[in-house]
Amino acid sequence: MSAARGLLDTVIAGAEQNKAKKVKKVYAVLGELRFLPEEELKEHFETMAKGTIAEGAELVIEPKKAGFKCPNCGESGELPSDEMRLKIFTCPKCGSGIDIVSGKECFVRAVEMSD
Secondary structure (H helix, E strand, O other), X not given: OHHHHHHHHHHHHHHHHOOOOEEEEEEEEEEHHHOOOHHHHHHHHHHHHOOOOOOOOEEEEEEEOOEEEOXXXXXXXXXXXXXXXXXXXXXXXXXXXXXXXXXXXXXXXXXEEEX
16 A cells, blocks of 8 residues: 555655646556565555545556666566566576566556646
């Protein structure tokens, strides 16, 4: 629920700053390492938005793949899905531990408003 609250707070602050009367649509980026189902995030957002300027706004989720970079050999890319399920984060090239560089995101990319 905290992810939905963070998105909603950002949306409301932006709408108020732009003197909008209504939020119509919210585009959010959600990293797959958040392990948060899109439908669950949408439901929480919808519930929390009731009674606010964002009530009834459509939440459009843009998934973000998990990316890595190996500090040992420099290999980089997307984490394979099977590794994500097992939570084994090693370099596919050299087997070293890797740095996660994307996939943990949860932020508002754009908002459609009316004034």
